[in-house]
Amino acid sequence: MTDDTLRELFDLIESRKAELPDDSYTTRLFTHEKGQNYVLEKLGEETTETILAAKDDDGEELAAESADLVYHLLVLLSMQELDLDDLLEELERR
Numbered sequence: 001m002t003d004d005t006l007r008e009l010f011d012l013i014e015s016r017k018a019e020l021p022d023d024s025y026t027t028r029l030f031t032h033e034k035g036q037n038y039v040l041e042k043l044g045e046e047t048t049e050t051i052l053a054a055k056d057d058d059g060e061e062l063a064a065e066s067a068d069l070v071y072h073l074l075v076l077l078s079m080q081e082l083d084l085d086d087l088l089e090e091l092e093r094r
C-alpha cells in the first residue's frame with residue numbers, strides 16, 4: 001500500500017456517494033434505512049472484530065479487520081462531509 005491507496009479509496013467512496021450505483025456496498029451504506037447509524041454500528045462491529053483478532057494473535061485476521069475498520073471510518077468521514085485531508089492533517093499536526 002502507498003499513501004495513494006487511502007486517497008484512491010476515499011475518492012472512490014466520494015464517487016459512490018455522488019453516483020449511487022446499484023451494485024455497490026458503499027451505496028448500501030449511503031442509502032441504508034438506518035442512515036448514519038448503520039455505519040456507526042458497522043464501525044462498532046469491525047472494532048470488536050479487530051480487538052478479537054489481536055487478542056487471538058491472528059495477524060492475518062487483524063490486518064483484514066483493520067482494513068474493514070478503516071474503510072468504514074472513511075465512509076463515515078465522507079458522510080460527515082469531511083475530507084481525507086482532515087484526518088491526515090490532524091495526524092501530521094500531532
Ligand SMILES: N=c1c2ncn([C@@H]3O[C@H](COP(=O)(O)OP(=O)(O)OP(=O)(O)O)[C@@H](O)[C@H]3O)c2ncn1[C@@H]1O[C@H](COP(=O)(O)O)[C@@H](O)[C@H]1O
Pocket residue numbers: 009012013016023024025026027045067068071072
Ligand atoms: N474497502 C472496502 C471494504 N472493506 C469492507 N467492505 C465491506 O464491508 C462489509 C464488512 O461487513 P461484514 O464483515 O459484517 O460482512 P457482511 O456480512 O457482508 O456485511 P453486512 O451485509 O452485514 O453489512 C463486507 O461486505 C465488505 O465487502 C468493503 N467494501 C468495499 N470496499 C472498497 O470500496 C470501494 C468501492 O466498493 P463498492 O462500493 O462495493 O463498489 C472498492 O475499492 C472496494 O474494494
